[in-house]
Amino acid sequence: MKASVAGIKIGSLKTGEKNCITDVKGVRVGHVTLKENVNADECIRTGVTAILPHSGNPFKEKVPAASYVINGFGKTTGLVQIDELGLLESPILLTNTFCVGNVLQGSLQYMLQENPEIGDTTSSINIVVGECNDSYLNTARLMAVTPEHAIEAIKAASGDKVQEGAVGAGTGTMCFGYKGGIGCASRVVPFNENETYTVGILVQSNFGKKDEFYFDIIKQEDKMERPDGSIMMILATDAPVSDRQLKRLAKRCPIGLGRIGSNIHHGSGDVVVAFSNAATIPHDQKNGKENVHVLREDHPVMSLLFQAVAEATEEAILNSLLQAETTSGRMGRVAERLPENIINVLK
Template sequence: MKSNCRKIRGHGVIVGSLKSGEKNCITDVEGVKVGHVTLDEPLEGGERACTGVTAILPHGGNIFKEKVVAASYVINGFGKTTGLVQVNELGLLESPIMLTNTFAVPAVTQGALEYMLQNNPEIGDSTGTINLVVGECNDSQLNSIREFPVKSAHAIEAIQQATANVSLEGAVGAGKGMVCFGYKGGIGSASRVISENMHTFTIGCLVLSNFGGKIEFPFDKYPAIQTKVQGVNETPDGSIIIVLATDAPVSDRQLLRMAKRCGIGLGRTGSHFSHGSGDIVIAFSTAHKIPHNSEDPTFTHTYMREDHPLMNQLFAGAAEATEEAILNSLSQAVTTIGRRGHIVESMFS
């Protein structure tokens, strides 16, 4: 793992014109926490666990009892996520957002469920059930995905490890075995701060990058990025999960509009949203907490005006933060040895 100084800005690449947050990370959005569990160990027969779990918490309280406004957007639907149907139906998030590999979705869902049940004994008893949100990418280039190395306990540990510190990036957590543009990818994060007069809002983005062929990366667009590393010519169809957070008081419909702009940032890095790629955005706002129980049939919240200039800045911030988070996932990743001796090198080796 490389330290925060290895973010893409340390290589002379500045994305966009908006100011980044103090940590240039999704945790710049107050209350947001990120936790990782990384698995890197040999298995029998030359196989290897090269994978992990990442948990994103919208706040440090009880997420089921204090839900947040949320939305999701499917750019390309070749993915195996859970929970997005209800998120879009109700416009609410009531669990941590969990990231892992494709075949670990059941185990991670189970672990997140166990954690939430332990902290909310009324779920499934005196109140309804819970909607768990889990996103995935296929890390089978490096990880022995058929061996199911991720267990439910790893999901619980990732949630418990979550902090508001600068998130670790690169080959860590769910990003341990991921490949991006033929080079080592994984977890990346970035943030943007927008302000006008007395109003200041933060946008944070965290990505799990595992997409793109080597020929797609636009080195000519980023002349400061030079590499002598050959990279992997052929990789399995990949994906990207984009998690977008903001403290701006936006509705779930406005969040959906912001989530769509993440696709702009993804496209700027060279992706054309390939056939076999699951390109999915999960967005939430921490501005309002919606109680699970209330006897009042109505509630009042303040939301952004659609035609205010700040909305355009929010759109621009979502695009910029996504682009930079993807580049950070590449710059922070280290060369990784996986199953059967497969090696994926860092673009910045």
């Protein structure tokens, strides 16, 4: 399968079967989408997206992880411990800026129910939540996302092809002045004659102005008053890499972000969370040593993995635009889907 978006070839590496983050075996994604008209001026256009690193219990079977903050105008939780210990031990949840606390509470409640020992016979747990500001379309002050919605998103997670566009945490987000949202892509990297690795990217796109969009040949002036925006990028792989190597991979996400036209504004929160599920680290390990295998730094596959990250990030952002539909919002605002002239350029 060739790497393409609506017929345009993005890079040279092959995509996975579904061309999304769930091509990484074991990764699951779930959405909860909230749409409600409150009155003539206020409405709910928001939601939650949950990414689970594998099919087991992420607390009992942790995975190597890293984060990379390109611009830190964001309100994430859990990244400090990820960077300190290099492990992910919870689902990754995405939502809107004002509901990070509610989503953290819901994820924590779910993990406490699944793991009675947390806070009792064992240590605490590090919950990871990311966000984008969707207040242009969504009445954020209503804080419509509840802890129960977070639990629902986790329970809804599956390994199927991920629904993209104006869904889940992307329900109310914007991208280059058009309707953005959730987007995915994947790339397959050859290691030897018998073995390949997969890189999957999921984005929550909420950034950029129309005149910055690389594929908008008209370069329209963008006079919309709205926050600078943000993007959350979740990177998954089954390549056997360490947390340090995962940070190296995460640093290649900005390449795809820049190719499409982002200038990473002052008020933009641009954050990557990366993990590998090639091996899990048992919580109850009694042995004082870990026996793990990781790729050699000087093997040619490392550069191919870097390329895969850049290509998949660019395509995931494009997919978030291509799959989004025109969405009405608060104060009579409307976020238009990508216009046909740009879609035709992509074709």
